[in-house]
Amino acid sequence: MRDLRLPLSSLVAVLLVLGVISAPLQGCAGQPKCPVCPRPSVHEPPPPPPPPTRRRATVKQPAWPMSCAVGMPLLARQAAAHLHLVELLAWFSHTRGERSYKRTLFVGRERLISRRTLAFIKQCISEEKDPTARLAYRYLRGYLATAYIERKTASLDDQLSAAELGATVKLPWLAARVPYRNLPVLLVKEKKPARRLAINQAMADVRRRVLNPLLIKKLVRSQELAQWMGYRSYVDLSSQVRQVKLGPLITLGARFVRDSQPLFDKLMASVAKESLGVPLSRLKRSDHGRLFAAPKVRRQLPDKLMLPTFKYFLQGIGLDTTTAAGTRILIDDSMGPKKRYRAACYPLVVPSDIRVAVKPAGGLSAWVTLFHEGGHALHFAWTKTRRWEFQQLGSLSLTEAFAELFARAWEDPAWLKRYAGFIREVRRGKHRKGLTKGLGRVRVRPLGRRLMGYLVRSRLAYNLYLARRYGWAKLIYEVALEGGSPKLFSSVYRGQTADRRKLYRTLFQQAYGYKLNEDDADRYLSDVDPFFYSADYARAFMLADILHEHLRKKFGRDWYSNKKVGPYLKSLWADGNRYTAEQIAARLSVPLDYTASLARLKRLYQEAEVLSGRKPARPRARRVGRHPGPRKPCKPRRGAVKCKIPR
Numbered sequence: 346m347r348d349l350r351l352p353l354s355s356l357v358a359v360l361l362v363l364g365v366i367s368a369p370l371q372g373c374a375g376q377p378k379c380p381v382c383p384r385p386s387v388h389e390p391p392p393p394p395p396p397p398t399r400r401r402a403t404v405k406q407p408a409w410p411m412s413c414a415v416g417m418p419l420l421a422r423q424a425a426a427h428l429h430l431v432e433l434l435a436w437f438s439h440t441r442g443e444r445s446y447k448r449t450l451f452v453g454r455e456r457l458i459s460r461r462t463l464a465f466i467k468q469c470i471s472e473e474k475d476p477t478a479r480l481a482y483r484y485l486r487g488y489l490a491t492a493y494i495e496r497k498t499a500s501l502d503d504q505l506s507a508a509e510l511g512a513t514v515k516l517p518w519l520a521a522r523v524p525y526r527n528l529p530v531l532l533v534k535e536k537k538p539a540r541r542l543a544i545n546q547a548m549a550d551v552r553r554r555v556l557n558p559l560l561i562k563k564l565v566r567s568q569e570l571a572q573w574m575g576y577r578s579y580v581d582l583s584s585q586v587r588q589v590k591l592g593p594l595i596t597l598g599a600r601f602v603r604d605s606q607p608l609f610d611k612l613m614a615s616v617a618k619e620s621l622g623v624p625l626s627r628l629k630r631s632d633h634g635r636l637f638a639a640p641k642v643r644r645q646l647p648d649k650l651m652l653p654t655f656k657y658f659l660q661g662i663g664l665d666t667t668t669a670a671g672t673r674i675l676i677d678d679s680m681g682p683k684k685r686y687r688a689a690c691y692p693l694v695v696p697s698d699i700r701v702a703v704k705p706a707g708g709l710s711a712w713v714t715l716f717h718e719g720g721h722a723l724h725f726a727w728t729k730t731r732r733w734e735f736q737q738l739g740s741l742s743l744t745e746a747f748a749e750l751f752a753r754a755w756e757d758p759a760w761l762k763r764y765a766g767f768i769r770e771v772r773r774g775k776h777r778k779g780l781t782k783g784l785g786r787v788r789v790r791p792l793g794r795r796l797m798g799y800l801v802r803s804r805l806a807y808n809l810y811l812a813r814r815y816g817w818a819k820l821i822y823e824v825a826l827e828g829g830s831p832k833l834f835s836s837v838y839r840g841q842t843a844d845r846r847k848l849y850r851t852l853f854q855q856a857y858g859y860k861l862n863e864d865d866a867d868r869y870l871s872d873v874d875p876f877f878y879s880a881d882y883a884r885a886f887m888l889a890d891i892l893h894e895h896l897r898k899k900f901g902r903d904w905y906s907n908k909k910v911g912p913y914l915k916s917l918w919a920d921g922n923r924y925t926a927e928q929i930a931a932r933l934s935v936p937l938d939y940t941a942s943l944a945r946l947k948r949l950y951q952e953a954e955v956l957s958g959r960k961p962a963r964p965r966a967r968r969v970g971r972h973p974g975p976r977k978p979c980k981p982r983r984g985a986v987k988c989k990i991p992r
């Protein structure tokens with residue numbers, strides 16, 4: 346176990362961010378040599394420029410004494426090699442609980458990942474005439490700017506990883522201590538609400554004592570470094586890298602929150618009652634994992650069938666796990682105690698070495714996660730562009746949209762009916778020589794119409810939760826936390842922002858629709874996506890719904906059994922991450938907003954009500970000009986009392 350006492354520097358940083366000691370120290374602002382001059386806190390304006398001698402010494406020295414034609418391909422090769430090793434270590438850290446050695450990864454990369462390299466690329470961008478090359482250079486510059494912050498905070502990341510890995514908690518009803526990383530799985534599996542609350546408490550305790558002091562150091566340091574590189578703020582750097590305008594995105598999110606509020610209230614109340622047997626007012630953050638795992642369909646989603654179902658889904662649309670290079674996507678679905686709960690896709694080499702890590706903790710969320718990561722994997726596996734920058738860098742809003750496209754099959758009755766058919770076939774032993782080979786007998790309950798209705802409602806509630814969290818609460822919160830301009834959200838949020846912990850609690854409890862407690866509020870430093878990944882998620886959710894509506898229109902309601910869908914998707918995947926979600930939406934002739942999400946939400950909600958028998962099915966419109974004519978006269982068969990009425 347690590348020393349859990351709060352170091353003095355952390356305490357100072359905590360007090361700075363909480364605004365407790367910022368006022369008396371402000372007398373040093375603008376005096377670089379002031380003996381007690383503190384590091385700029387997140388409350389203060391950008392730090393003063395560094396002393397002239399230091400700046401002259403670093404910027405004037407050429408990092409790459411060569412032309413752009415020679416230098417840029419060299420930089421791309423070195424950056425690709427570095428990212429490859431980063432991903433490889435991340436894979437072992439994720440799947441085996443391997444310790445993080447991030448700091449080691451940056452040894453020898455000081456020249457590549459430096460401010461001087463960024464200046465060199467900036468110059469090459471201004472000189473480059475070819476728009477494709479210019480875009481690739483921009484992606485590389487964005488990547489190296491974020492890598493610069495990662496290099497300078499690598500030791501903090503290593504400490505965080507080791508602290509998380511080493512942390513264990515004692516739960517009164519279990520004999521052995523439980524690794525911190527295994528607690529989210531326990532939260533999903535635990536049936537008793539009081540125990541879930543105790544697990545949540547134990548997690549909050551680790552966050553408070555072990556993780557938050559390190560996270561606050563990283564937060565302050567990252568903001569300093571963004572300004573040191575010449576960006577106005579960390580928010581400015583992130584917006585440029587993600588190619589996103591945060592202000593309009595927050596406004597879109599706020600409108601969607603308002604327009605979907607009545608359905609969100611209905612869905613959350615219904616799902617809380619159906620899944621956990623409690624009213625919405627008694628719901629807690631600790632119930633979250635279990636709530637969205639849809640426990641009522643646990644027996645219809647056995648862990649053994651998770652991977653075969655994904656392969657069956659791919660089969661239906663004319664795909665499999667083969668890559669464009671002819672290799673297979675590697676899927677690790679082991680249950681090691683040190684393996685991380687959150688699933689992830691690692692595109693080690695695009696398109697030949699693509700890996701997916703998923704922990705089947707049971708329930709719907711694990712299945713949906715596999716489909717999500719499978720969507721990423723297929724996108725990378727069928728990326729055909731040879732430019733490395735478009736294979737791996739740029740905004741990730743597009744790859745997240747393809748991932749969500751697959752994940753969002755689970756609220757579509759068309760797919761659920763297909764899955765119900767698959768279950769029937771498995772029960773009859775049809776797939777024993779193919780998809781379920783080697784699994785022995787798989788016990789699975791049939792999926793009836795009422796359960797399908799419940800499943801659709803659970804998924805819709807979860808999607809709304811995601812949109813409210815990432816497209817609204819998180820964006821506002823992270824702009825405030827990272828020292829961005831309040832103008833970005835002032836049209837939709839006018840509350841206090843100085844106390845970050847309080848702000849987190851206010852925004853997220855409004856987004857979730859129920860109250861958060863003190864333990865939940867302590868997530869205010871760990872529940873932060875680096876470099877505004879939340880903006881990529883928000884755009885991905887919109888595009889995923891647009892893609893769903895588009896495929897439905899182009900290939901029919903049951904596009905899940907149309908083998909032409911796969912080749913069509915491959916044509917969208919071929920350019921990798923070159924285009925943003927906005928550009929792909931424009932290619933489909935629609936703006937990137939929540940119109941499709943709202944339409945799909947309303948339609949699927951109605952379908953769920955019909956499936957559950959809460960509303961009668963709408964009569965199908967008769968085809969004009971093709972009247973079936975009078976029914977044939979009914980004749981009873983020989984020996985039968987009643988005749989069979991033809992339908």
Ligand SMILES: [Zn+2]
Pocket residue numbers: 717721745748
């Ligand atoms: Zn993803």
